[in-house]
Amino acid sequence: MRRRLLIPLAASLALASSLAACSSEEGAGAEAGEKELTVLAAASLTETFTALGEEFEKTHDGVDVTFAFDSSATLAAQAVEGAPADVLATADLRTMDDAVAGGAIDGDPQTFATNVMTLVVPADNPAGISSFADLDKPGVDYVLCVETAPCGVVGAALIADGGITADPASLEVDVKAVLAKVASGEADAGLVYVTDATAAGADVVSIEIPGAETQLLEYPIGVLEQTGDDDLAAEFIELVLSDEGRRVLADAGFGAP
Amino acid sequence: MAGGPLDVDVTVPGRVRAAFSAQPGEVVAVLGPNGAGKSTLLHAVAGLHGPVGDIRVGDQRWDGAARTTRALRVRDRRIGLAFQGQLLFPHLSALENVAFGPRRRGASRAAARRLAARWLDRFEIGDLAHRRPHELSGGQAQRVALARALAVEPEVLLLDEPFAGLDVGVALGLRRVLAQHLRDFSGVTLLVTHDALDAATLADRVLVLDRGVIAQYGTTAEVSAQPLTEHVARLAGLNVVQETPTRFVAFSPSVVTVALAEPTDSPRLRWHGVVSTVTRHGSALRIAVATDEGLDLLADLTPEAVAELEIADGAPVWLAVKATAVRRYSPPPGAAVSPPR
Amino acid sequence: MLVLPAVLAVAFLVVPLVALVAGTPWEDFWDRLRTEAVRDALALSAITSLATVGLCVLIGTPLSWVLARVVFPGRALVRALVVVPLVLPPVVAGVALVAALGRTGLIGSWLDESFGYRIPYTTAAVIIAHTFVALPFYVLAVEGVLRSNGARWDDVAATLGAGRWTTFRRVTLPLALPGLIAGCALAWARSLGEFGATITFAGNYPGTTQTLPSLIYSELQGDVEVARTISMVLLLASVLVLAGLRDRWLRVP
Numbered sequence: 001m002r003r004r005l006l007i008p009l010a011a012s013l014a015l016a017s018s019l020a021a022c023s024s025e026e027g028a029g030a031e032a033g034e035k036e037l038t039v040l041a042a043a044s045l046t047e048t049f050t051a052l053g054e055e056f057e058k059t060h061d062g063v064d065v066t067f068a069f070d071s072s073a074t075l076a077a078q079a080v081e082g083a084p085a086d087v088l089a090t091a092d093l094r095t096m097d098d099a100v101a102g103g104a105i106d107g108d109p110q111t112f113a114t115n116v117m118t119l120v121v122p123a124d125n126p127a128g129i130s131s132f133a134d135l136d137k138p139g140v141d142y143v144l145c146v147e148t149a150p151c152g153v154v155g156a157a158l159i160a161d162g163g164i165t166a167d168p169a170s171l172e173v174d175v176k177a178v179l180a181k182v183a184s185g186e187a188d189a190g191l192v193y194v195t196d197a198t199a200a201g202a203d204v205v206s207i208e209i210p211g212a213e214t215q216l217l218e219y220p221i222g223v224l225e226q227t228g229d230d231d232l233a234a235e236f237i238e239l240v241l242s243d244e245g246r247r248v249l250a251d252a253g254f255g256a257p
Numbered sequence: 258m259a260g261g262p263l264d265v266d267v268t269v270p271g272r273v274r275a276a277f278s279a280q281p282g283e284v285v286a287v288l289g290p291n292g293a294g295k296s297t298l299l300h301a302v303a304g305l306h307g308p309v310g311d312i313r314v315g316d317q318r319w320d321g322a323a324r325t326t327r328a329l330r331v332r333d334r335r336i337g338l339a340f341q342g343q344l345l346f347p348h349l350s351a352l353e354n355v356a357f358g359p360r361r362r363g364a365s366r367a368a369a370r371r372l373a374a375r376w377l378d379r380f381e382i383g384d385l386a387h388r389r390p391h392e393l394s395g396g397q398a399q400r401v402a403l404a405r406a407l408a409v410e411p412e413v414l415l416l417d418e419p420f421a422g423l424d425v426g427v428a429l430g431l432r433r434v435l436a437q438h439l440r441d442f443s444g445v446t447l448l449v450t451h452d453a454l455d456a457a458t459l460a461d462r463v464l465v466l467d468r469g470v471i472a473q474y475g476t477t478a479e480v481s482a483q484p485l486t487e488h489v490a491r492l493a494g495l496n497v498v499q500e501t502p503t504r505f506v507a508f509s510p511s512v513v514t515v516a517l518a519e520p521t522d523s524p525r526l527r528w529h530g531v532v533s534t535v536t537r538h539g540s541a542l543r544i545a546v547a548t549d550e551g552l553d554l555l556a557d558l559t560p561e562a563v564a565e566l567e568i569a570d571g572a573p574v575w576l577a578v579k580a581t582a583v584r585r586y587s588p589p590p591g592a593a594v595s596p597p598r
Numbered sequence: 599m600l601v602l603p604a605v606l607a608v609a610f611l612v613v614p615l616v617a618l619v620a621g622t623p624w625e626d627f628w629d630r631l632r633t634e635a636v637r638d639a640l641a642l643s644a645i646t647s648l649a650t651v652g653l654c655v656l657i658g659t660p661l662s663w664v665l666a667r668v669v670f671p672g673r674a675l676v677r678a679l680v681v682v683p684l685v686l687p688p689v690v691a692g693v694a695l696v697a698a699l700g701r702t703g704l705i706g707s708w709l710d711e712s713f714g715y716r717i718p719y720t721t722a723a724v725i726i727a728h729t730f731v732a733l734p735f736y737v738l739a740v741e742g743v744l745r746s747n748g749a750r751w752d753d754v755a756a757t758l759g760a761g762r763w764t765t766f767r768r769v770t771l772p773l774a775l776p777g778l779i780a781g782c783a784l785a786w787a788r789s790l791g792e793f794g795a796t797i798t799f800a801g802n803y804p805g806t807t808q809t810l811p812s813l814i815y816s817e818l819q820g821d822v823e824v825a826r827t828i829s830m831v832l833l834l835a836s837v838l839v840l841a842g843l844r845d846r847w848l849r850v851p
Binding site: 300303304305330331332333334336337338340344346347348357358361362405409 | 768
């Protein structure tokens with residue numbers, strides 16, 4: 001149990017997690033690959049895109065797929081500054097728009113998935129929360145994403161719509177950090193995406209947020225201007241949009257566009 | 258503030274082992290080569306080495322070998338310790354340094370300062386009261402250190418090389434002032450020094466330390482006339498030779514004759530050796546000779562004689578002394594005698 | 599042979615800072631500092647860093663004294679343990695603090711159950727996290743000066759009749775003052791820049807736990823200009839500390 005709690009906690013450290021992801025992918029690719037495909041993807045896509053990447057490598061001999069998972073805003077900024085990568089997938093349209101405006105995207109981005117937020121509580125639910133409105137109960141420590149992150153914008157809107165007046169205990173830097181705080185029992189509740197709640201499995205219990213679908217999050221994907229291989233990038237996007245891709249995304253809790 | 262006689266029997270393992278007594282009002286010069294344990298002995302009496310054996314002042318027990326009572330803590334011993342290198346508190350003025358002790362001994366702030374000012378006046382540095390130690394010369398700082406040691410009205414005064422590192426003139430002035438205070442001081446004073454002049458002008462008795470043990474302890478006159486160690490013999494300006502384990506011969510370098518050939522008239526007191534140095538000594542030249550037996554002897558010659566004998570470093574020579582020109586003596590019973598070095 | 603790498607090293611260290619100064623949006627520097635979020639974070643950083651320094655002085659000074667003066671079995675071990683947070687990645691410090699003082703932590707769960715007191719998400723948690731990482735800096739600085747002053751002044755004071763506490767107050771402390779000040783400056787700088795342990799253990803909420811570095815990190819995803827402005831403030835604070843310590847570190851022997 002202790003170990004399983006620490007893993008999401010450690011994963012919450014955005015820098016550390018993205019570094020770890022990079023280095024392990026690179027380590028594996030150094031031996032086999034001739035061609036390399038680098039995908040910048042929102043942190044919430046970590047599990048699905050890693051699975052799709054493996055699938056892609058299976059059908060494309062000699063191709064290494066490398067991922068950088070981070071917050072969408074960070075990735076969009078990196079894309080605009082010319083980070084050497086081929087594909088960008090963000091967790092909202094705004095950050096993708098920034099990338100487009102910055103001239104980083106070749107062609108039009110396509111929406112490949114949707115996501116909604118859900119309330120999660122620790123498995124033992126120490127604060128006895130049974131509905132979204134319970135966040136207003138005294139003594140409840142709930143956490144949100146910081147409002148500079150897309151998940152924070154959505155979370156704040158849902159809190160306002162739901163008439164919750166209590167302030168959150170903390171504004172975490174990304175949704176993984178929110179999940180980690182809840183999963184480890186350091187917070188009574190938190191707002192995360194359905195996909196994150198699905199990934200956390202039995203560590204957390206999901207409680208539906210009324211009207212969550214009004215804050216539907218759309219995931220766009222596009223080929224980067226600086227890609228060295230348009231075709232390979234397009235093929236990866238094809239895989240994401242294919243039935244196979246849909247299935248993997250749906251398993252993780254994503255909705256169809 | 259006399260505490261009575263001082264009785265010491267202490268051992269600091271590996272450093273010093275010493276037993277001696279001194280009467281109130283006496284000044285005991287502690288002599289010995291570097292590393293002999295002079296400062297260690299002083300610090301041991303002060304209690305800075307923890308319990309080290311038996312120390313009594315009058316009927317007050319500072320440290321008990323029997324360990325029936327705990328050794329008196331350093332701060333509870335009435336000592337005035339003038340450390341080597343003064344060790345004035347750098348963040349306090351001269352006045353505050355001297356007032357520190359009386360204040361800790363219960364005097365009010367004002368009274369302690371008045372007392373301190375009086376002590377600085379006695380050491381003729383009243384006008385420097387508000388200077389910090391780094392604004393004082395070596396001699397001035399030493400005066401402050403002595404005033405600080407005396408201001409606590411100690412029963413035992415411990416002075417560690419008070420004239421070390423001072424210019425000759427400065428040391429002379431300080432020696433005069435200190436002599437005055439030592440005359441008025443009714444307790445026991447231990448004065449660590451390496452200068453025979455201090456022993457001669459300030460001390461009643463001389464305690465000679467050699468390699469951590471007492472080599473000789475007696476009145477200044479006794480020790481300088483009948484030195485038992487080469488170190489003290491040199492300080493007294495004498496040659497000393499141990500003839501038998503219990504018999505010593507002392508003689509002045511001026512009575513030594515030097516020859517190139519083996520002398521025939523004096524069968525016993527003659528040595529063959531090699532000249533190690535030639536130095537000026539007053540109007541004479543003093544030659545040091547390393548003898549074949551391993552002794553270091555001095556001889557004073559006129560420059561003419563040196564020229565005539567063509568003496569130079571490394572020259573082999575014969576030394577001889579007339580039996581009538583030497584003093585023969587035995588160490589007092591019980592003295593820890595080690596062969597002179 | 600050695601000059602080129604040396605020049606490169608200097609450039610490596612200096613260029614990013616110059617770029618930061620150049621990249622700071624100076625024209626509306628003050629306006630950005632006047633926003634509520636920045637003001638809150640500035641005030642919180644000021645309060646928590648000063649409280650951290652106070653706490654360091656309060657508990658770090660006795661610890662330094664014990665380490666420098668008292669001989670006891672296991673002193674080397676204690677000293678090594680005390681210094682660990684110095685080399686520990688701050689994030690690990692945060693994880694460790696969660697494990698100890700978090701709501702489900704070793705002591706934290708007991709505090710919660712026994713007194714209903716929870717440390718995380720409070721300003722106190724920020725100060726605890728800061729003190730955890732800053733205390734070793736303070737202790738090393740103070741212990742260093744206590745050690746180099748040596749026990750001889752204590753001996754002098756004892757021969758003059760001073761007890762331990764008087765000696766500490768009247769002699770040891772005044773003589774160690776330069777080290778104390780340096781230790782405070784180091785602890786303050788470390789506290790001001792603390793981020794990893796704070797955000798992991800204390801959280802990130804404006805006014806209670808969001809310090810300047812946490813705000814920088816948050817704003818990097820939002821308004822980069824604000825992030826740069828605050829970074830500039832922290833750079834200035836660092837330079838200030840360095841200027842204060844110049845006699846210690848910038849003097850070429």
